[in-house]
Amino acid sequence: MTIDLIAFDADDTLWHAEVIFKDAQDKFRKILSAWQDQETIHKTLFEIETDNIALYGFGVKSYTLSMIEAAVTLSDGEITANDINEILKIGQVMLESEFPLLPGVKETLETLSGEYPLMVITKGDLLEQTTKVNRSGLTDYFSAIEVVSTKSQQTYHQLMKKYDLNPETFVMVGNSLPSDIQPVLSLGGTAIHVPADTTWAHELMDDFDSTQKNFYEIEHIGQLTALLPKIK
């Protein structure tokens, strides 16, 4: 096959994001431990966060609003202004965090960018995601950065239309089966799965068929350079 463009997911594909969220969860659980056990705190926050995705979308600001809502619920209205302030700070620290690049990312992008146009397609909050790409020092390797609200088949279809791309010459690399892999395979594109160390519960996919045409899996992004000539 001809490859016209390789697109990368960002969070947990190019850099660690889950560790930042896990740190935040730990701090949140500590604040709420005066009222509830760890499991209840975790479960309630996850439920509120999931319920809010349609309204708030993804990203740190949405997550902070869900933490505050969960704090009111979990404390049965007893949470103090001081604690609320601490939760606001958890969110602000997340927004200011450096997201550490995953091993091999810089070298791989440097090699590949000499041969193919590269793009980022990432879900989440526009300001947060563009800030992270800029801070990562990877901006120059990409010809475009697309921040989208959801990664459905329709989203990829619209992006391919916008960039005048044939799905058969499009390769997507990412850690999420439902967001990065399945919609691209369904459109006739090629998808390369790079599982993350930890996988966010929203990103699991029980019924994924790993025997699908044009599906590849590698252990880490450094293996991409060797894989691409084989699927060409």
Next chain:
Amino acid sequence: MTIDLIAFDADDTLWHAEVIFKDAQDKFRKILSAWQDQETIHKTLFEIETDNIALYGFGVKSYTLSMIEAAVTLSDGEITANDINEILKIGQVMLESEFPLLPGVKETLETLSGEYPLMVITKGDLLEQTTKVNRSGLTDYFSAIEVVSTKSQQTYHQLMKKYDLNPETFVMVGNSLPSDIQPVLSLGGTAIHVPADTTWAHELMDDFDSTQKNFYEIEHIGQLTALLPKIK
């Protein structure tokens, strides 16, 4: 001149947005009136919101986080969980609000879309802004919707590069002098100012030179159809 594309700002150019924010402010002031006078509440919220723009960006979620931070400050740590919950609800109501179209918008876009490619270039939160465009019923008139974090000269330069546009054939229509008008004029484009009924304090521009080349001003968007042939 030839016009290759006409781009529109969204908030307070296509629909009322300020009224939704003013309603939210009123509700917020009511909650905090137990602790402070109206002017102090207004001033503190505005200061916190302005300070947070670099970190949070624009949009309702950012505004809600700033309201919560201001509530903690203004109540000197006395705000209750119940009040915090009310503030979360103010934000959720804003996110679910219908933003009413300004008079003449639909008819004007319908007429113009037969003659020119039309685009939306709007600042803010990706999910919030795309939801508003979709809800507005205007989606079909636009060939693209671009949600950006800031509207600087560089932002417009990048967009023109992305769409392969010559600034001299680009027209921007909007209500904000610093965001919609000045950066486009500086790049050699044409900018048409449609002042909003109310103008957000962040959007004022004292040193704007209204004698600049390619600057036009109309009272409402309905006058656009008559103006365009004259500047062609």
